[in-house]
Amino acid sequence: xxxxxxxxxxxxVAAITDLTPSFRRFTFRDAALASxxxxxxxxxxxxxxxxxxxxxxxxxxxxDWYDRWRAxxxxxxxxxxxxxxxxxxxxxxxxxxxxxAHDVVGPASAWIAGARVGDEVLILAPTTAHTxxxxxxxxxxxxxxxxxxxxxxxTAAPAIAVILEQLxxxxxxxxxxxxxxxxxxxxxxxxxxxxxxxxxxxxxxxRHAHLVAAVEQAAARLAPAGVGAxxxxxxxxxxxxxxxxxxxxxxxxxxxxxxxxxxxxxxxxIKTLRRHLVGTVGVDRRAVAFMGYxxxxxxxx
Numbered sequence: 001x002x003x004x005x006x007x008x009x010x011x012x013v014a015a016i017t018d019l020t021p022s023f024r025r026f027t028f029r030d031a032a033l034a035s036x037x038x039x040x041x042x043x044x045x046x047x048x049x050x051x052x053x054x055x056x057x058x059x060x061x062x063x064d065w066y067d068r069w070r071a072x073x074x075x076x077x078x079x080x081x082x083x084x085x086x087x088x089x090x091x092x093x094x095x096x097x098x099x100x101a102h103d104v105v106g107p108a109s110a111w112i113a114g115a116r117v118g119d120e121v122l123i124l125a126p127t128t129a130h131t132x133x134x135x136x137x138x139x140x141x142x143x144x145x146x147x148x149x150x151x152x153x154x155t156a157a158p159a160i161a162v163i164l165e166q167l168x169x170x171x172x173x174x175x176x177x178x179x180x181x182x183x184x185x186x187x188x189x190x191x192x193x194x195x196x197x198x199x200x201x202x203x204x205x206x207r208h209a210h211l212v213a214a215v216e217q218a219a220a221r222l223a224p225a226g227v228g229a230x231x232x233x234x235x236x237x238x239x240x241x242x243x244x245x246x247x248x249x250x251x252x253x254x255x256x257x258x259x260x261x262x263x264x265x266x267x268x269x270i271k272t273l274r275r276h277l278v279g280t281v282g283v284d285r286r287a288v289a290f291m292g293y294x295x296x297x298x299x300x301x
Contacts, residue, residue, distance in 0.1 A: 004129065005131070007127050008122050008124050009095075009122065009125060011120060011122065012029065013026055014027045020181075020186065021181050022183075022187075023100065023184060026098075027096050028094065029092065032093070033090075033093040033095050036126075038085060039136070040162070042159035042160075043125075044082055044136040046080050047080070047081055047123055048123070054078045055078070059078045061122075081108045098157075101113060133249060134250070138262070139159075140250070142252045142256050142257045143252065145258065147172050147222045150176070151264075152177060153178050156264035165189050167193075169191075169193065171193050174195045174197060174221075177211075180201065197217070199214070208268070212273065216276060223277070224258050224259070243290055244291070245288070254284065254286050257284060263277075265292070266292065
């Protein structure tokens, strides 16, 4: 069967590995996963979870799948969440996706907490037939940059991990990461050119405290003196905070930048960081990618 450039994969769980208290790796294995694409870096995919009222067999998978999914009654929809492809082993038909395991607050976290080998999900991902621009990759740095700043909360950690593994050894920069517990601090791989500014939050009231303070410190060290620009304010309660500067053909927006920043996580924190980097420090907004893809107290699809 010829695969489309983007397709749904039925993915049975072959193994579950608790990497840290908060990071759980799901290894999916199936012969069809041999055609699962791996464009690299922070490749976004959609995972469809079954619920008590909706099976993954209820998921529309045609070209108009999204409209048909939206048209279903809420209780009849499989739950959809965004994740990063952590690894692909095509010869073995295996795909790894790392997910954050936390208190059960909805159907996705319930599946993560209770999944067993043999359980199945659907994954919407690029295939090996994919060519051209892949807009599921948001790490698009200039070809020439002095430093890279990667920053986020635990939901961004798998993407940061893949980026660190795939950057060349001569790349230089800083990672700022905030995680739920001290046991999670060892999750990231090490890169010879990157400093790690990692911290576990002490409580929910301190959420984002390390993330914001450490990014400010890193920017003061990495970014050249500049003139701040007026930043368009975005209401994260009603609008999506997401901007990835790139050319029409998908390449980096700039040929060169002294600093490239990639920011991902909870929307209110990313809004604060974007305002600081662009509005206060003066980093060229064409060299700042920011993805505020979830909001405290709300479900994300």
